[in-house]
Amino acid sequence: MHIEKNTFSLIEIPKIIDEKGRGNLSVIEKDGVPFDIKRVYYLYDVPSDAYRGGHAHKEQLELLIALSGSFEVVLDNGFEKKKVMLNKPNIGLLIPTGVWRELENFSSGSVCLVLASDVFNENDYIRNYSDFKLFVGA
Structure with a gap:
């Protein structure tokens, strides 16, 4: 999959629904993510009035998933901002x-x-947001 610079996308992760009502199972395999996964981490116990992130990457790609609960991601390409709610695992x-x-x-x-x-x-x-604006030519 080709990934365009400065764009984002939502990726559906396969969901297997248990017919006996025992819950769902989602699987992330090599073909489901458009990059080789080299690091995995998770955020939790974040107070509702706090924020995380506040940075951009020069080379690294990331896939964010709300495993539980919900949060919003504000995305900024230097020219426009979009807000995405993540609330489905x-x-x-x-x-x-x-x-x-x-x-x-x-x-x-x-x-x-x-x-x-x-x-x-x-x-x-x-x-630094000013350095980011220079990086993207905004």
């Missing part, structure tokens, strides 16, 4: 390079799973 938000993200409005008990295309590398982060 079978929907992932693919964030490509060059997109500033902020996560906010966490519901009680929410868990955000992040699948990343690379290991942690501080040099890949753009943590």
